[in-house]
Amino acid sequence: MSFLAPWMMVAGIVGSLGVFALHLLTTRRPPAVMFPTARFVPESDVRAVARTSRPTDVLLLVLRALAVLAIGAAFAQPVPDAPGAQVRTVVALEWTTAVVDIEAARRQAKGYLARGNALVVFDTAARELPPEALDTLSAPSPLLRRATLSPMFVRAHDAGTRIARGADSVRLVILSGVSADGLDAATPAWRAAWPGRVEVVRLPVQADTLAAPTLEVSGVFADDPLQPALAALAALRSGRGAHGVRLARAEATAADSAWAREVSGAVLVLWPATAASADVAREGSIDPRADTVVNAGVVALDGGEATPLVAPLMRRAVPEGRVVARWRDGTPAVTERVYGNGCVRSVGVGIPVAGDLTLRPPFAHFLEAMLAPCGGARRAVLPDSALPWLHAEGRLADGPMLAAAATTSSPLTKWLLVLAMLLLAVEQVVRRIHPRKGA
Amino acid sequence: MAVGPYGALLDAVRGVRWPARRAVPQGAPGAHQARSRGMAPEFAEYRPYRQGDDPKRLDWKLLARSDRAFVRLAPDHATLGTTFVLDASASMDYPAAEDNKWTLAKRLTVALAAAAHSGSDPVGVVIASALTAQRLEPRTRRGVVGEIARALDATRLSGSPPLAPHVALSAPRCVVLTDCLGDLAELRTALAQHVVRGGEAYLLHVVSRAELEPSPEPVLATDPRDANVRRALMSATRETYRERFDAFRTEVARAMRADGVQVFEVIDDAPVDVLVRRIARPAGSEAQR
Numbered sequence: 014m015s016f017l018a019p020w021m022m023v024a025g026i027v028g029s030l031g032v033f034a035l036h037l038l039t040t041r042r043p044p045a046v047m048f049p050t051a052r053f054v055p056e057s058d059v060r061a062v063a064r065t066s067r068p069t070d071v072l073l074l075v076l077r078a079l080a081v082l083a084i085g086a087a088f089a090q091p092v093p094d095a096p097g098a099q100v101r102t103v104v105a106l107e108w109t110t111a112v113v114d115i116e117a118a119r120r121q122a123k124g125y126l127a128r129g130n131a132l133v134v135f136d137t138a139a140r141e142l143p144p145e146a147l148d149t150l151s152a153p154s155p156l157l158r159r160a161t162l163s164p165m166f167v168r169a170h171d172a173g174t175r176i177a178r179g180a181d182s183v184r185l186v187i188l189s190g191v192s193a194d195g196l197d198a199a200t201p202a203w204r205a206a207w208p209g210r211v212e213v214v215r216l217p218v219q220a221d222t223l224a225a226p227t228l229e230v231s232g233v234f235a236d237d238p239l240q241p242a243l244a245a246l247a248a249l250r251s252g253r254g255a256h257g258v259r260l261a262r263a264e265a266t267a268a269d270s271a272w273a274r275e276v277s278g279a280v281l282v283l284w285p286a287t288a289a290s291a292d293v294a295r296e297g298s299i300d301p302r303a304d305t306v307v308n309a310g311v312v313a314l315d316g317g318e319a320t321p322l323v324a325p326l327m328r329r330a331v332p333e334g335r336v337v338a339r340w341r342d343g344t345p346a347v348t349e350r351v352y353g354n355g356c357v358r359s360v361g362v363g364i365p366v367a368g369d370l371t372l373r374p375p376f377a378h379f380l381e382a383m384l385a386p387c388g389g390a391r392r393a394v395l396p397d398s399a400l401p402w403l404h405a406e407g408r409l410a411d412g413p414m415l416a417a418a419a420t421t422s423s424p425l426t427k428w429l430l431v432l433a434m435l436l437l438a439v440e441q442v443v444r445r446i447h448p449r450k451g452a
Numbered sequence: 453m454a455v456g457p458y459g460a461l462l463d464a465v466r467g468v469r470w471p472a473r474r475a476v477p478q479g480a481p482g483a484h485q486a487r488s489r490g491m492a493p494e495f496a497e498y499r500p501y502r503q504g505d506d507p508k509r510l511d512w513k514l515l516a517r518s519d520r521a522f523v524r525l526a527p528d529h530a531t532l533g534t535t536f537v538l539d540a541s542a543s544m545d546y547p548a549a550e551d552n553k554w555t556l557a558k559r560l561t562v563a564l565a566a567a568a569h570s571g572s573d574p575v576g577v578v579i580a581s582a583l584t585a586q587r588l589e590p591r592t593r594r595g596v597v598g599e600i601a602r603a604l605d606a607t608r609l610s611g612s613p614p615l616a617p618h619v620a621l622s623a624p625r626c627v628v629l630t631d632c633l634g635d636l637a638e639l640r641t642a643l644a645q646h647v648v649r650g651g652e653a654y655l656l657h658v659v660s661r662a663e664l665e666p667s668p669e670p671v672l673a674t675d676p677r678d679a680n681v682r683r684a685l686m687s688a689t690r691e692t693y694r695e696r697f698d699a700f701r702t703e704v705a706r707a708m709r710a711d712g713v714q715v716f717e718v719i720d721d722a723p724v725d726v727l728v729r730r731i732a733r734p735a736g737s738e739a740q741r
Binding site: 042043044045046047048049050051052053054055056057058 | 548631671672673682685688697700
């Protein structure tokens with residue numbers, strides 16, 4: 014048993030001692046005696062504080078002291094200590110498609126886990142799982158290639174504060190490839206929020222190159238505005254990438270689907286070029302009288318890594334899946350779903366024929382994301398020497414300090430308050446029965 | 453003379469005389485110098501013979517030598533009647549112990565009466581009680597001190613009786629024993645008038661040590677003269693009480709002395725024989741209080 018606010022418990026004990034001390038002081042009328050010169054005594058309150066050597070109303074004293082103690086304990090918020098060893102571990106496991114041997118990573122994580130430990134699985138998001146779930150973690154398979162550390166630190170901090178009760182220290186073990194795109198501006202701050210050293214176990218991951226993928230484009234029409242952008246992309250990048258991409262500007266064929274299903278890492282991008290097709294979402298129009306939907310659209314890549322596209326884009330419905338980009342109102346603009354060994358990426362963004370949108374840098378970034386490998390691109394793995402701040406030497410996180418940072422409330426608080434109320438009610442009854450004693 | 457418990461005290465003050473502070477009116481022969489001249493053997497002065505003088509008082513030898521008629525005068529001595537006016541109010545019965553203010557007043561009265569009676573002065577007493585005012589007229593007969601003692605011992609203290617009316621009816625030497633908590637203004641007036649009439653006035657202000665230094669225990673002080681006066685005497689009020697009581701005693705002494713009254717503050721733990729000697733000391737030979 015430990016307390017979220019132990020100083021309140023101390024205050025409760027001091028308060029009950031104060032009650033005991035006050036019981037030794039009684040305010041009563043002093044004994045009346047004949048005093049001939051009483052007229053020279055100044056007028057004042059005839060009650061006087063007297064001190065006794067032993068408390069006279071033990072029952073009242075006990076009730077009052079217990080009530081104060083119960084109130085102090087309620088505000089101290091007692092919480093039962095979590096079971097487990099004195100040194101407990103939070104294991105943060107990267108669960109992405111970039112990890113070369115996910116089974117080995119799972120076994121490695123299992124080696125760290127024991128009773129009372131916590132498991133955090135993360136990609137671009139993080140969630141805490143019971144350690145027993147590690148055995149069944151192979152399903153579902155990882156969806157993303159990227160893993161970001163900030164959400165992992167947030168979840169690991171929560172898990173650490175939860176298991177820290179009753180522990181001397183808490184260890185944080187991160188099993189991750191730690192790539193460059195896994196860090197963001199908040200990562201150092203979240204790392205600093207963890208009050209101890211961090212053990213980083215680097216997992217072997219597939220690092221994607223920045224070279225252009227092997228790209229096949231079908232269904233391109235004569236004035237397709239995507240053509241100059243594709244040409245510019247090809248001119249900038251050279252060589253062959255690790256994955257293949259098919260960009261379908263018309264309806265996907267059975268051959269395209271078979272290719273995406275069979276070829277490992279294949280990316281089939283469905284980006285219909287017909288702007289006025291029937292499945293254009295009309296509800297997104299800002300002008301209900303218009304026949305065609307021309308939105309002052311803003312499309313941002315999910316994660317906000319690149320400059321959003323701001324142009325009269327046309328909105329098109331996309332199937333459910335991992336959201337790659339969203340419209341301004343949060344509606345998915347680009348989704349991706351696993352399909353066999355590859356994936357199918359549906360792009361619901363209609364590019365206007367007129368204008369130079371496709372030649373501007375934001376569109377180049379957008380196009381890069383559309384042609385990225387399944388699960389998103391993953392940048393280079395950072396060496397250990399680049400991350401001294403991440404796994405700095407030092408002591409493990411202090412358990413009591415970490416537990417004190419928890420914002421959880423005690424389930425016993427309300428019951429202790431109820432107990433205090435009951436004690437005070439009984440005290441009232443006892444005082445009414447013995448009014449002189451309660452004075 | 454049956455004096456009961458006062459025997460030791462009377463032994464202690466035996467031989468003490470209580471001379472008048474100034475010449476007394478003409479009266480029965482006594483120990484005090486009178487304002488008149490008499491026929492005593494001691495020569496004092498001559499006075500021309502006036503018609504009506506007793507021829508026996510002529511100094512015949514002087515008449516023969518100088519052919520002038522003179523009468524020989526000698527200093528006269530007279531007695532001085534003394535009345536003790538005792539305040540038998542409830543406030544004098546403090547503290548509850550045996551030696552309290554009333555006990556002191558009784559012992560002082562008996563001792564001073566004995567001192568006065570030893571000079572052949574008539575002594576009497578007025579015991580002003582709320583029940584009844586007991587009066588023993590000043591007498592010189594033997595046993596009067598014992599009578600006074602018995603009367604005092606039989607007195608029950610109660611109420612807040614006035615003292616001033618008894619002063620007007622007292623002998624030329626009036627001794628008031630009181631704690632000054634009653635009709636103080638009227639008493640002052642009566643004593644001043646007594647002094648103006650040529651009498652001697654003594655005020656023995658009886659104070660208890662417990663009044664000067666009250667107990668540190670908090671008490672609800674109740675005035676025995678007026679039950680409506682109930683004050684908490686505790687640490688917070690004790691110092692103010694002392695200041696007020698000191699100022700009261702000082703003011704009483706100052707005002708009474710201004711009227712020609714001999715004022716003595718007597719405290720209940722003081723030896724009575726010492727007090728008697730101090731009170732009975734001849735005029736001009738002591739510093740009062």
